Amino acid sequence: MAEATVLVVGGGGREHALTMGLVASPSVGEVHVAPGNAGTSLVATNHPFSAGDVESLVGLAQSLGCDLVVVGPEGPLVDGLADKLTAAGIPCFGPHTEGAKLEGSKLYAKQTMQNLGIPTAGIHNINSPSQIDSALDDFAPPWVVKRDVLAGGKGVVVTSDRQEASQALSDGLQADGFVLLEEFLSGEEASMLIMLDESGWVALPASQDHKRVGEGDTGPNTGGMGAYAPAPVVTDEVREKVYSRIVEPMHEWLRSQDSLYRGCLYVGLMIDELGDPYVVEYNVRFGDPETQVTIPLISSDLYELLFSVASGTVGSHSPEFTDASALTVVLAAEGYPDSPRKGLPISIEVALIANGDGGAFIHHAGTKHESGGELVSSGGRVLACTGIGPNLDEARNLAYSLMDGIILEGSHYRSDIGFRAL
Numbered sequence: 001m002a003e004a005t006v007l008v009v010g011g012g013g014r015e016h017a018l019t020m021g022l023v024a025s026p027s028v029g030e031v032h033v034a035p036g037n038a039g040t041s042l043v044a045t046n047h048p049f050s051a052g053d054v055e056s057l058v059g060l061a062q063s064l065g066c067d068l069v070v071v072g073p074e075g076p077l078v079d080g081l082a083d084k085l086t087a088a089g090i091p092c093f094g095p096h097t098e099g100a101k102l103e104g105s106k107l108y109a110k111q112t113m114q115n116l117g118i119p120t121a122g123i124h125n126i127n128s129p130s131q132i133d134s135a136l137d138d139f140a141p142p143w144v145v146k147r148d149v150l151a152g153g154k155g156v157v158v159t160s161d162r163q164e165a166s167q168a169l170s171d172g173l174q175a176d177g178f179v180l181l182e183e184f185l186s187g188e189e190a191s192m193l194i195m196l197d198e199s200g201w202v203a204l205p206a207s208q209d210h211k212r213v214g215e216g217d218t219g220p221n222t223g224g225m226g227a228y229a230p231a232p233v234v235t236d237e238v239r240e241k242v243y244s245r246i247v248e249p250m251h252e253w254l255r256s257q258d259s260l261y262r263g264c265l266y267v268g269l270m271i272d273e274l275g276d277p278y279v280v281e282y283n284v285r286f287g288d289p290e291t292q293v294t295i296p297l298i299s300s301d302l303y304e305l306l307f308s309v310a311s312g313t314v315g316s317h318s319p320e321f322t323d324a325s326a327l328t329v330v331l332a333a334e335g336y337p338d339s340p341r342k343g344l345p346i347s348i349e350v351a352l353i354a355n356g357d358g359g360a361f362i363h364h365a366g367t368k369h370e371s372g373g374e375l376v377s378s379g380g381r382v383l384a385c386t387g388i389g390p391n392l393d394e395a396r397n398l399a400y401s402l403m404d405g406i407i408l409e410g411s412h413y414r415s416d417i418g419f420r421a422l
C-alpha cells in the first residue's frame with residue numbers, strides 16, 4: 001500500500017498525541033497539522049490555518065492530496081468541515097454537522113437520550129425568569145446549570161448555593177433566551193471514547209479526566225487537568241452496562257440516520273455507587289487530555305483504525321491494545337482557566353524518558369516556537385507530561401518526574417492526578 005498523507009486539524013495536546021500515533025504508523029508517509037503547536041512541528045509539518053477556518057482547511061487537504069483528515073476539536077465539525085471534505089471526496093475522521101449537534105446542543109443531546117431511553121440526568125429547560133424558582137424547588141441541591149453553548153467544559157456551574165444557582169440561571173437565560181437546570185448525578189466520572197461508523201464500533205480503554213483546576217477536585221471546571229487509563233472504576237461489569245445501555249442504542253440510532261456518523265463519540269459518564277452508568281455529556285470528538293492516555297495504549301496501526309472509521313468499515317477492524325497504563329499531568333498557565341498568561345519562555349530539562357516499552361514524554365498544547373526558536377507558552381493548557389508504565393503507579397511516577405524538570409513562570413499543575421485509582 002502506498003504511504004498515506006494525513007492532515008490533523010487542531011493544535012492541542014490531543015492533536016499532538018494523534019500526530020505522534022500517526023507518525024509511528026508504517027502506513028503513513030506524511031503527517032500535516034493545522035495549526036499544530038511546537039510539539040507537532042518537531043514530528044510533522046505545521047500549517048498556519050486556524051482550526052476554525054473550514055474553507056482553508058478543505059483547500060489545504062486538497063492541495064496536499066490527503067488520504068485522511070482527522071479532526072480534533074468540535075468547532076470545525078459543528079461548522080461543517082466533515083461535510084465539505086466528504087463532498088470533496090476526502091475521507092474524514094469526525095462527524096458531519098448533523099452528528100456534531102450531539103455536542104453542539106446539550107438540549108438536542110438530552111432529547112436524543114430521552115427518546116432512546118439512555119440513562120442520563122433529568123432537566124428543566126427554562127425560558128422565562130418565572131420558571132426559575134419552581135425548577136430549583138424540583139431538584140435537590142447541588143444544582144447543575146448548563147448554558148447550551150460550546151464552552152469547552154467550562155460553561156457549567158455546579159453549586160449548592162441557591163442564590164448562585166439562581167444567578168447562573170438568570171445570566172444564561174439573558175444571554176441565550178433559555179438555560180438548562182440539570183439534576184445532579186453523584187458518583188465517579190469516567191470517559192469512554194467510542195470509534196464508530198455505520199458498520200460497527202470499537203471502544204478505547206476507559207479513562208478518567210480531572211476537570212477541576214485544584215487538588216482534590218476543587219475550584220472551577222477546566223478543559224481537563226490530567227487523565228489516566230485504564231480507569232479501574234470501569235470494571236468489566238460496568239463496561240458491559242455502558243455498552244448495552246448507552247453505546248448500542250446510540251449506535252443503532254446513529255446508523256439509522258440519513259447522514260452517517262464516522263468518528264469518535266466521547267461518552268462522559270457518571271457511575272453511581274451501584275455501578276450503574278449515566279451519561280453526563282456526549283462529545284463528538286476525542287477528549288483532551290483523555291486522548292493523550294488512550295492513543296498510546298493502542299498497539300496496532302493507528303492510521304488503519306482511523307481510516308477504517310472514516311471509510312465506514314470499522315466493524316471489520318480489530319485494533320489491539322497493550323496491557324500498560326498511562327497517566328498524563330497538564331501544566332497550565334498562570335491564571336488558567338479564567339485568564340491565562342501567555343508568551344512566557346518554557347524551559348524543559350528532560351523531554352523524554354525511555355524505559356523499555358514505557359517511558360515518559362511531553363505532549364505539547366499551548367506552545368509555539370518564536371522566530372528565534374525559543375519555546376514559549378501560547379495557551380491556557382500549555383503542555384502535559386505523559387507516563388506509560390506497567391501499572392498506574394509507575395506511569396504516574398514517570399509523568400511527575402518529567403514535570404519536575406519544567407520551568408514556566410506562574411504555571412500550575414495538580415499533584416494528585418490518578419488519586420481515585422491509586
Ligand code: AMP
Pocket residue numbers: 121144146153154155156158182183184185186189211221268280281
Ligand atoms: P459538561 O460540560 O456537561 O461535561 O459538564 C462539565 C462537568 O460538570 C462534568 O464533567 C461534571 O464534572 C460536571 N457535571 C455536569 N453535569 C453534571 C450533573 N448532572 N451532575 C453532576 N455533575 C455534573
Ligand code: GLY
Pocket residue numbers: 152153209223224283286287288289290
Ligand atoms: N476532557 C474533557 C473533554 O475533552 O471534553
